[in-house]
Amino acid sequence: MSSSSSKQFRCAVLSAVKHDYVARGVASHPQFELVVVADDPQVPEWAHERNQQFADSQSIPYVRDVERALREFDVDVAIVSSEAERHCDLSIRAAAVGKHVIQDKPLSTRRSEVDRLVAAVEQSGVKFLMWNRNFIPAVIHARDQIAAGAIGRPTAIHADFYFAKDAGPPKGSRLPGYPPLSWQTHQIASHIDGSDGGIGREPMGELAIEGIYPLGYLQMLTGARVQRVFARSTAHFHQVNADNGAEDLASVTLEMEGGLIGSLAIGRIGAASHPSGGEIKLHVLGSEGALVVNEAHPEVGIYYRGQPAKEARQRRVANENDFLLADNFARAIDTDGDTMMDARASLAIFATIEAALESCRTGLVVEVQ
């Protein structure tokens, strides 16, 4: 844990149109202070409204000029939480003027942007953190068990990452003659319940939106690069996904360095399909044993008369992921060390997802580039 005498980092929030949990999570750490919200002047009015709302909630100004905010507010860190297609551009612009970057997932919608980001971060020497879930208690527990040799050398690793959430009307509900659902319109409307992870003009499936989380687990727990993938996907649950060619259910076989085999099952499977928000599990086989981890633990069951149907019955406790991520970032800056998920690590995950999507399209095994 960083000491109280460590430097305080002033943060500019570059767009808060998606979840604001990244900015709030960073601000939960005493070394980080949100000082301004900023965005480009040409973003749509709904984006300006959200940015202003978040700025007001933090009692900080909202500036419709990213460069001016980075220049005039004595900023050390940029926190990027825009639509996915603008992630890299905002991060690159911040890195270009020497600001460290914390970026929301997904990394980007385009490989060319990812490559530009990695180059910009490495050239500028700033620290970069892709927001992730690697400090969730059960994941840390798995890491510690594996590191202690409890199961020997990992030989196979599997992640189930299901969000039991709805995403609009169910597949098959659109009546004949009605137009396809607009991806962006749906995502804008989903902001109210926080399920707008795919917000933007470009439709994205669950592999692109959420894949970084379970693949981040596999990356951290094994340290192994993914070399080849075979994947299948489908729009199985939601009309907006079916109408926009974006999968909401996918499975991936991963061939990793050192003969390690992995798999990923991921989806936004509908609120009815799990009692507490989704099944997220890790199965790890090793040369000396095996580990089965429920990522939600520790949790407490809360039930009461009149409880709203959408309220989670199982509540996670002792989850310090946000604070620990921020702390990890602060330490990386203080000591010139590595962040939990830097630009190169994020690129590796992006490349895996890119290959998986190609495999879904072609039905072939794809090398990860």
Place this chain on the structure above:
Amino acid sequence: MRGAAIETSVDVFAIRSLDECDAVVLMGDGACSADAIQSLRNSRKPVLRLVGRKVSQGELKTWLSEDHAIDSIMTWVNPDRFLPSRQLIRQQLESKKLGEPGLMRIHRWRPSDAKSDSDSANELPTAMLCDFDTALWLMSRSPNLVYAIESPPKESESHAGRFIQVHLGFDGGGMALIDFCDQMPNGDHYDSLSVIGSTGAAYADDQQNRQLLFRGGTAQAIRTNEGVRQQVAMMQEFVDAIVANRDLSGSISSWKTVLSVADAVCQSLATRQAVRWEGC
């Protein structure tokens, strides 16, 4: 049992007279001598046989061909289908409560001391054949794309064995991930099955179904087994089919499908590429 009385024996030839029986059930791990099988075929009695760990992929293929050729009334069953958990999931799928099955995942992990003598490095473990059958039975269709991968052999390590992962794609977007391991340390095994459907999901998982035992040191997690209902359900369905005069030979065609999928898996393992499955 409803509609039947049972006489048990450890030896097929010790049954007082096959003429006195209406049907025969071969329980256990599937092992049975060729003489015993021929005697049963000659009796023309319906016979229920389990695809157990002593039945290799090659033996199953041979026996099914012979049964088919002589119009035998031997019924082959995957005993896993009759586990109460699997029966419940099947019922929920048939009633459409879970919607269309989208993604099925099976983990089957065994200790290295559970390896069967019939397991051959050139064939798939029999347990995987049962898992393929379970997947096709719950998905209610056959795959159109098969991809498989196996861990490179590590004989030098403490618990030599195999790890095989199979990835199936189905028409209409369904998919299944099935992995098998017999490299675990001697002792307990682990089984997990989940089915994600378009309107619901089912999770049958050893982790959830374990009880804790404290005897000093780290607590042990003891599996709560599914009892004897598996055997009862298996035999009851057999009896019901005989009484209703249902065609018992259908199992041969479904196992032929499973074996054809297994052949595609072996082809994928050899080529390291996905294989289109066109049918038997």
